[in-house]
Amino acid sequence: MIRDITIGQYYPAKSMIHRLDPRVKLVCTLLYLVSLFMFRSISGYLIATLFLAAVIRISRVPFSFIVRGLKPIVMLLMITVLFNLFLTRNGEVLFHAWIFTVTEGGLVTAVYMAVRLIYLIIGSSLMTFTTTPNELTDGIEALLHPLNKIHVPVHEVAMMMSIALRFIPILLEETDKIMKAQIARGADFESGNIIQRAKSMIPLLVPLFVSAFRRANDLAMAMEARCYRGGEGRTKMKPLRYKCRDYAAYIVMIAYVVFVVAVGRMLPLHVWIF
Amino acid sequence: MSIKLEHLNYIYSQGTAYEKKALNDVCLEIPHGEFVGIIGHTGSGKSTLIQHLNGLLRASSGELYYNGENIYREGYDMRKLRNEVGLVFQYPEHQLFEIDALTDVCFGPKNQGLSPEECRERALEALRLVGLKEKYYQSSPFELSGGQKRRTAIAGVLAMRPKVLVLDEPTAGLDPKGRDDILDQIAYLHEKSDMTVILVSHSMEDIARYADRLIVMNKGAVMYNDEPKKVFEHYRELEEVGLAAPQVTYIMHDLVKRGMSVRTDVTTVAEAADEIMRTLVHHCTNS
Incomplete structure (x- = not known):
């Protein structure tokens, strides 16, 4: 059911990657994503693959778990592949039928x-598999801290984000519970046309909203009771501090980026795609 | 008319890092018309167990028979099962959604395909049974007090006229009077309509007062399944798994230790008082 969506979930394990500072993971992920678009040769892809495989290995997140996270994007992937395949006209024609033409460049x-x-x-x-949502928002808050200078309420945004993230599993659980309770009363969420189905959601959505508001209210009250008043002058119980392994991770990452860009662009063994 | 569980196992999130075995080889038989109490520590699998009874959860392995029919058989009519096995969840007031209490109680009967008049009739009957005052029938369920909401929600299940009523901690968070009211009402229903009642509770006192049979769950398995007074004989083992026998059990055992020859298998305060009186009278007449 809803629980099966693994994308954006945390996978508890004890690994090097899990222990890294969230800032390191954020920055490195960003660098990796950018690096994917910095090379154009097959050797670049090889290095990127090896690097990713190594990180997965070190993180101890099972490969099957990661693959499951790809399911939701299968559609998007198919569309991208088909568009590129049929709309790129570049190089030798490999296949031609009616309005469909596949060229070598398109395939590549x-x-x-x-x-x-x-x-x-x-x-x-x-990154999300190896970083708890709380660490993640802490990392984002720390990285965006300079924006405070231009009056962006960084702490407030980060707080809202962590609250939102924190409530996703709670609301999912609540949905599951209410759904079961209504099914026990004979509700039917599956059959019927689209209007009937939308109508059948009312017994689910009304209690869910009521409970979400009640929880928001309780939380606001609890924060107020502990004198929460935003980010200014607020200290943290567990402030983020770089350790040796974090610097090492940065160095490895930078070495990878330099290497992949250099090799990917300069090695003669290449296939141009642009 | 019975429910029979054979070697039922249930595993949450099978095949992931969050895998957790919630039920472990549960074998039970609940005959028709019995008042059964289920008790266990938090996380002992009580709630998981009762969600199997009307097919909301499907066992990872094992079989469940309702009236001799295997509910996991291909093509088994789950809707019919859910009509006959009414399940009141923990904090059932969180499921209320209609514009007024009466309409909310009508939701179950309406899903059973009854006519609006019939729904109304059943809803009124159910609301009377749970003892909600008539002036609240037209109020929004969100404006009612906690106890009134709870009654309305229980009525919502009763209005479906289930043959088996399963209640998951129906008295959690209620004051002592609200608790006794609801439990007395359920006991009354049980006597009047020979409905099977399965009551999940944390309170040994409550279960001792009402249940014919007590099932103790521990770590997903059935630990004891016997008459309450026989189960309470094992009060030391119960303590080891974080439970306790009713307080009268302790008093009686203490009295025996101090040389008074009372029976120790009494379960309620009234019974205990009678027993102590009897012993005292006996003692006086003898000496």
């Missing part, structure tokens, strides 16, 4: 685009 672009997209998703979900 389609495959590379697909690989890039998949790595994009795996790379970013690897």
